[in-house]
Amino acid sequence: MRISITDLCNLRCQYCMPEEGIRNKKLHKEILTFEEIISIVEAGAKLGINKIRITGGEPLVRRDILQLIDGVAAIDGVDDIALTTNGIFLKDMAKDLKRAGLKRVNISIDSLKPNRFKEITRGGDLYKVLDGIQEAINLGMTPIKLNTVIIGGFNDDEVVDFAQLTLKDEIDVRFIELMPVGEASQWATERFISNHEVKKSIGELIPIHEKTSGPAEYYRLPEGKGRVGFINPISSHFCGSCNRIRLTSDGRLKPCLHSNHEIDIMQVVRNNPQEIAEVLKNSIMQKPERHFLYSNRHEISKRNMSEIGG
Ligand code: SAM
Numbered sequence: 125m126r127i128s129i130t131d132l133c134n135l136r137c138q139y140c141m142p143e144e145g146i147r148n149k150k151l152h153k154e155i156l157t158f159e160e161i162i163s164i165v166e167a168g169a170k171l172g173i174n175k176i177r178i179t180g181g182e183p184l185v186r187r188d189i190l191q192l193i194d195g196v197a198a199i200d201g202v203d204d205i206a207l208t209t210n211g212i213f214l215k216d217m218a219k220d221l222k223r224a225g226l227k228r229v230n231i232s233i234d235s236l237k238p239n240r241f242k243e244i245t246r247g248g249d250l251y252k253v254l255d256g257i258q259e260a261i262n263l264g265m266t267p268i269k270l271n272t273v274i275i276g277g278f279n280d281d282e283v284v285d286f287a288q289l290t291l292k293d294e295i296d297v298r299f300i301e302l303m304p305v306g307e308a309s310q311w312a313t314e315r316f317i318s319n320h321e322v323k324k325s326i327g328e329l330i331p332i333h334e335k336t337s338g339p340a341e342y343y344r345l346p347e348g349k350g351r352v353g354f355i356n357p358i359s360s361h362f363c364g365s366c367n368r369i370r371l372t373s374d375g376r377l378k379p380c381l382h383s384n385h386e387i388d389i390m391q392v393v394r395n396n397p398q399e400i401a402e403v404l405k406n407s408i409m410q411k412p413e414r415h416f417l418y419s420n421r422h423e424i425s426k427r428n429m430s431e432i433g434g
Pocket of ligand 1: 133139140179180181182183208209210230231232233271273300301302303304305306308429430431
């Protein structure tokens with residue numbers, strides 16, 4: 125289960141969020157409390173949902189994040205908790221996060237050039253993210269995964285630099301295809317680069333034939349310590365093996381990232397908590413056979429990624 129714990133973010137990545145943010149801050153009562161999130165995870169754990177990813181918006185801007193991780197880590201049946209973050213606050217928070225029970229982190233980073241990083245994130249400080257990554261490495265929060273979206277004409281000349289990060293440290297660098305959702309939905313097609321192209325530009329890669337639970341295909345550079353991964357939501361559908369259920373901060377279950385179909389679990393948690401497990405089960409059964417990104421536009425999710433969590 126992927127849980128977006130806030131819509132708020134301290135960055136404004138151009139393809140993810142409008143400059144002014146998503147909308148006015150929601151009222152407190154419109155956001156699931158941490159106790160409510162815990163009760164949904166508990167019900168899910170009884171159904172066999174054993175992997176939890178905390179995301180956002182930026183999860184590290186939520187004040188009760190440590191309590192939340194501590195609470196999720198204590199649930200019987202949850203054996204994997206991970207976090208997706210932009211890494212800006214990671215250096216300062218990594219020790220406490222680990223102490224609270226966080227096992228591992230994914231860090232999003234789209235450029236290794238400070239000015240470019242500032243441009244794409246509208247103001248972010250690359251050095252803070254690099255310090256955060258180093259801190260996670262020092263603390264052994266493994267496997268550390270860096271997620272990079274390659275954008276045509278913007279950072280496509282940095283593919284090799286990113287891949288080469290796996291030579292020095294045992295980290296995974298994963299290239300994720302830009303999806304035409306939210307802010308990026310109106311972008312020109314030249315900006316969307318398939319991972320086939322990205323992979324070709326890296327040169328020799330040795331396939332790794334391990335079975336992983338996620339959608340990434342993994343390779344290694346000759347002499348690489350870490351892995352180079354490709355996540356291809358656009359060029360190859362992995363809908364058939366998608367086992368994710370998403371929970372938004374305003375209490376909606378999303379059986380598919382790309383579909384507008386949502387189930388209001390907030391009302392259930394608040395009024396009929398004994399029914400949480402049933403609603404969760406029904407929502408999972410409503411996972412569509414495939415996404416409709418290119419075939420039936422009115423079904424497409426109207427939310428930005430920053431509201432759903434990547
Ligand atoms: N703030 C956290 C972070 O930066 O990782 C978590 C939320 S962010 C929405 C999660 C991931 O979604 C980021 O890696 C971001 O690059 C990715 N993302 C956002 N919009 C996207 C799009 N249109 N296509 C592909 N990935 C996208």
